[in-house]
Amino acid sequence: MAQAITLAADAPTLSAANTGFMLICSALVMLMTPGLAFFYGGMVRVKSTLNMLMMSFISLGIVTILWVLYGFSVAFGDDKGSLVGWNSDWVGLSNIGLTELWDGTTIPLFVFASFQLMFAILTPALISGALADRVKFSAWALFIALWVTVVYFPVAHWVWGSGGWAFDLGVIDFAGGTAVHINAGAAALGVILVIGKRIGFKKDPMRPHSLPLVMLGAGLLWFGWFGFNAGSWLGNDDGVGALMFVNTQVATGAAVVGWLAYEKIRHGAFTTLGAASGAVSGLVAITPAGGAVSPLGAIAIGIIAGVLCAMAVGLKYKLGYDDSLDVVGVHLVGGIIGSLLIGFFATGKGQSDVAGLFYGGGLDQFWKQCAGVFGVLAYSLIASAVLALLIHKTLGMRVSEDEEVAGIDQAEHAETAYDFSGAGGGAARTAASSPVAPAESKKVDA
Template identity: 55%
Template sequence: MTVTVTTTASTTLAAAHVNTGDTAWLLASTALVLLMTPGLALFYGGMVRTKSVLNMLMMSLVSIALVTVVWLACGYALAFGDDAFGGLVGDLRHAGLAGLTPDSVRGTVPTLLFATFQLTFAIITAALISGAIADRAKFSAWLVFVPVWTLLVYVPVTHWVWGPGGWIQHDLRALDFAGGLPVEITSGASGLALCLVLGPRLGFKRDAMRPHNLPMVVLGAGLLWFGWFGFNAGSALGADGLAAAAFLNTLAAGCTGLLGWLLVEQKRDGHPTTLGAVSGAVAGLVAVTPSCGVVSLLGALVVGLAAGVVCSYAVGWKFRLGYDDSLDVVGVHLVGGVIGTLLIGLFAVREMTGGAQGLLYGGGLAPLGRQLLAVVAVAAYAFAATYGLGKLLDRVLGLRASEEQEHTGLDLTVHAETAYDHGVLGHGAPVSSTVVPTATAQKVRPQA
């Protein structure tokens, strides 16, 4: 994100600044990123057990509506408005998108389009957190958590990284092309905080909690990968060579992430799995998000491979340390985001950044130090703020579903629906007499 100044101009002046090619690409990218949230819903939905599939889908889908309302009301203004508090947050001059007309321009694209593009980032960031608390969170509490968290955590961190006068961008001069800090690290650190507040699921480390539908997981991962091209290449804010390089780096890192995870599974477990393949691809995509526009193709390949290998081990940490990160938001998004953000300090190249270089290209240790400080600051703030918010909501509303609801399943007890009709098949024949439940055939991750 290199464009940081919003300009409001007359119709004539705006027409002179808007680039139709850039605008067309950003329109497409915005649609791609929005598609990632339904893709995430399928990805997460396939990973849970049959009794909570719809609840998992709903947590992602309702985030679209909740975050949109908050973003349009004041989120965009606070994130991308002129700095108001020493690099911490923007002002409210554009609250409700006031003053932003079809003639307003940011760089070479309409400001309204830029605001919408950034909205899709905010949506999926909030939705990502739901994977850490799957199967046990109260849906009513989630409806309150999402808008408050967006304003408390996502908005200020976004201003730090990309907003006019944000301290990480302008004072620290750390690099983040497409969202390693505000998206991946905030969602991962916040997911860790919430799962600690909620505690583990009933039967954690005792019962096999297998993905109930791996084809659904693969479909969701495919939609995520497809949308990620808009996420990363769209962050160039133009249809140019930088967007092309970010696009290629995104593809490359996803591939090496997939291969790295499978290599670990083969060595550790003796067999590569479908769940491992899609998890590795996502890990590579997560890690390349901050670096796709600042590293070379070689750097992207290494970033993806490192994420695939490290994250494949990181998802097992929850069993050793005792925190129940249901769908590995911490192991993939927090760890992958940290890897990708830190490796910028090693692999950044002048041809991509326009000046800054990483340690391996003669930039010294300073770039790595700046990246590390940004990671620590964002992760610490996101964790602390989310933990405090979670404790408050738990005291006021109660964050955790009842034991009965969790045992029966949130689909039926909360939404009065089920994803699959297990009662009858065809002309009333019991399912149990004709169908073997598919969940028994699914692979569970090693619970080391």
């Protein structure tokens, strides 16, 4: 009887404070998807603005439904062979009690499922930036549905699900360096190798049409990322979430400085696009590492990520792959940097007692990080390319050449982002007048 009383006393109970905190963090992560839409939307030419916004926005609808139906069960259900999970009680998020706690925490299972849903929504939206200007919206929607089912849900189980192979190996990924950023970056590379380049790539000017939108999007991403990162500890009881919050700010600021310093030396100017991209690269790199490193380590990770990601975005011109908005250069490269540097900068005083090479831990953790990084990268790259090829050969993924040149907003959405005539931008009005997007695009690009 005494033993039973002890076990009951030790069992976690619902914490109103942690539950409220996690609901706020979930809302912050949800905000990141519209923030990403603004970030990407400002980076494209004016004739593709709405399409870019919609490619992020549609993920909020499709992934939410699939997550409720089966995604949460596949990602976090009982382990099946270290590759996927499954719990039939969670299909449709059914048979879950209102106060039923997520295993080992003080928050309801519903709250954990909601928090992780926002990660699942954001990840395919990240891929969209690589495909700007040229993908059918219907094909993109189908790709999202297939990709989260075949790639994201299983990979989330690998990394965060009890029994997943990366989880059991001891790969450290605090908030998604592998499951989110490497996963999305590798997928982006796989798809663009299938669908090919934009018309005029490396010939026509393809400058951002609205840098203020880019900066607004970057600011929203930075803001939401505090929920993304600090919330991933699922509570506030031991200070690890606070460490992650500090490191998120520190690494991001350092990455801005690193990117701009490289840009000034290499190209002779400090650009707003560079500042925004540098911030995102720092956010990406600290995502897996922030719970394991000190603020000084976060500075190092941020600077390294800022410089290396700035260098990486130019590779598409040398290697000839058309990564429209630098998803590969920022998310894939930044995720790899942050994940691998854990093997060097982990202090053993944060989320666990695992120490990296610079803190006396040797290279054991580094090799574990390599396994996680390259395992996710290879699977996502190959699976994403196969899915894109299937869609491309059946429904077709690309709009026609004429539609791409004239403007994908008009072709796919019958709207334009900016109505310079004052006549309105809806389908009924634009159908009665000639499309303004191509002409205005030339003005903006000029």
